[in-house]
Amino acid sequence: MTHQHIELVSHHLCPYVQRSVIVLTEKNIPHKRTYIDLGNKPNWFKAISPTGKVPLLKVNGQILFESMVICEYLNETTPGSLHPEDSLQKAKHRSWNEFASQILNNIGQLYNAKDHQAFLSAIEQLRLKFERLEHEIVLPYFSGSEFCMTDAAFGPVFRYFDVMDSYLEQDLFNNLDQVKQWRSNLSQRRSIQEAVSSDYPQRLTTFLLNRHSYISERIEAQQPELSHA
DSSP: OTTOOEEEEEOSSOHHHHHHHHHHHHTTOOOEEEEOOTTSOOHHHHHHOSSSOSOEEEETTEEEESHHHHHHHHHHTSSSOSSOSSHHHHHHHHHHHHHHHHHHHHHHHHHHOOSHHHHHHHHHHHHHHHHHHHTTOBTTBTBBSSOOHHHHHHHHHHHHHHHHGGGSSSOTTTTOHHHHHHHHHHHTOHHHHTTSOTTHHHHHHHHHHTTOSHHHHHHHHHOGGGGGO
16 A cells, blocks of 8 residues: 555544544554534535445545445555455455444444334343353454454444443443453454544544434433533
């Protein structure tokens, strides 16, 4: 990737942006990061984004979109690989990357749930997915000692719960020892820590409050001062 100008168009909370940042960091790729407000998208962004979503990767002025496409490009064009060498194992990892995206959809259902029943239903769906993961993990990372693309995909998943755990009605990871240890190991990885700004917890809490959903009510009940901030 010598002599290439890399710019990642980003949003402070987007988990898919975080995936790309994690890979950029793991592969030691110099880059510029540009943040936009998705609630007020600039015209230059709308002109270059086919989907209207982030991340976008600008490579010498050319545009790539969709987070895993970006991650795969970054992986393929730099030394080393975040995938297993075996083709079948690589395909399996890619399947679990898609599973991570499904979990992110479930998290969206959780923080958008308007009532208690919908909230509980979303928690149940998340619990079932994490139970399925429990028997796939080979610690310390997803498939052993080498950090891989699937670790990059799941780092942003677990980060949500660093904020949301205290607003759930149950321990989502109870008795899931492999998942809990994997989550802990990922949280200590520099690339995952640095994929967001230091004010991420405050930004996410504000975002959750502004959903005007069931979890918003739980946050207000626990921290009433936030609703007047």
